[in-house]
Amino acid sequence: MKKIRWGLIGAGRIAHQFARDMSFVPNGVLSAIGSRSKVAAEAFGAQYDIPHRFDDYQSLFECDEVDAVYIATPHNLHLAQATSAMAEGKAILCEKPLVTTPEECLEFQRAARHHDVYAMEAMWTYFLPAIRKAKSWVEAGRIGEVRRIQANFGYPIAYDPSLREYDRDLAGGCLLEMGIYPVALAWLFAERDPIDIQAVARTAPNGVEDDVTAIFDYGDMTAALSTSFRCKLHNWATIVGEEGLITIPDFWRAHECHLYHLETRTEHFQDGRESLGLNYQTVAVGEDLAMGRRQSTVVPLEVSLAFQRHMDQLRRHFEAVPS
The missing domain is CATH 3.40.50.720 (NAD(P)-binding Rossmann-like Domain)
Known part of the structure; x- marks a missing residue:
């Protein structure tokens, strides 16, 4: 080879x-x-x-x-x-x-x-075995039609304007730094643009966003997404269907996922990997x-453009929002 x-x-x-x-x-x-x-x-x-x-x-x-x-x-x-x-x-x-x-x-x-x-x-998350398993459950109709997507990702980073994460000139802010993960998760399971995006945000003293909560409205389903430098969020994803739901602990680096019918867990997948998980995307490339x-079939550049469009729409809601 x-x-x-x-x-x-x-x-x-x-x-x-x-x-x-x-x-x-x-x-x-x-x-x-x-x-x-x-x-x-x-x-x-x-x-x-x-x-x-x-x-x-x-x-x-x-x-x-x-x-x-x-x-x-x-x-x-x-x-x-x-x-x-x-x-x-x-x-x-x-x-x-x-x-x-x-x-x-x-x-x-x-x-x-x-x-x-x-x-x-x-977007290494897309290649993780647990994420791929969750996606296969949805595609197989195991939870029925998807009606809600929930995903949040946040860790506290104390405000310091000298840090890259808070530096406006270096594209700082929690949306690009961490919010890319919930936005990408929503795309993976919705596979389309929302018809409307709403957001509530808070900003650090220098005006850089440090906490964002968003609702993506797809008409027949919604996605509730959040990201934060202000606090540790749950960092799970939940895909809710008409007949069941899937939970993915620490979805951004997922090791496992759970399939439920109402309150009963019917299946559990755990990958048992020894690596951090970056190897899956590298092998795929x-x-x-x-x-x-010339492009990935999993993360083509058109999908990256969708991420950017969605984050840009979110950004419009908080560019002038006070802390």
Whole structure:
């Protein structure tokens, strides 16, 4: 089997998670690490036995020993970095959110088409076995027609305007940082745009949103979604149908899901994995590349555009809302 040679840019927390899970990726190998610091690149490379180490990103993009690039940098940098990597013919797996606006997403799409390269948003949740099992239960009619989707994701991050999460110039705020997960979960089970979106939000002293609650109205169903820097939320997802429901604890990193008929649990799935779960999307990208695809069938760029449109609609509700 020809292994995809991965280059990784950024040496922060998510990059470490991606690198650790590469041991569970039979069709890939970490070939290069790029960081803004030579010391950081050398330390990261030594920790994960990565042969090629760069203190700039462009050198990694130009490296002949790299087939695909995983972008693990702040989301306001994604578009420019991905475009530079695409220009060198590299496949792209880019951390979520892919970009920060619908307009940027369209530009990202155009760049991928222009350079004729593979590109996917790293919505790793979609590839987790428990999420796929829950989706299969819905598709099999196990809960009847879906009528409600509930999902929330939040962890307390104390206000500090110097933090990236609260920095307006770095596209800070809980919507892009954490809210992408509930928004993506709603799309996965609704598979269409809502006819209306309403939201209530609170903002930090510098005006960056730090708590958002939204209702997506689809006409025949609703989605109640929330995200927060102010408090730890339940972080579960619930898919409610006419005949039953599915619960997914910690849905964003799901290990399990439960199927109910009324109050009776009729089935339970647990994946028993040893990895963090980032390996599933990485394997899928490798399979796509082996098949010559330019897009994922699970997270095509049109789906990423839907995420951006929905978050943009939400943003309009709280841009001028006081804390």
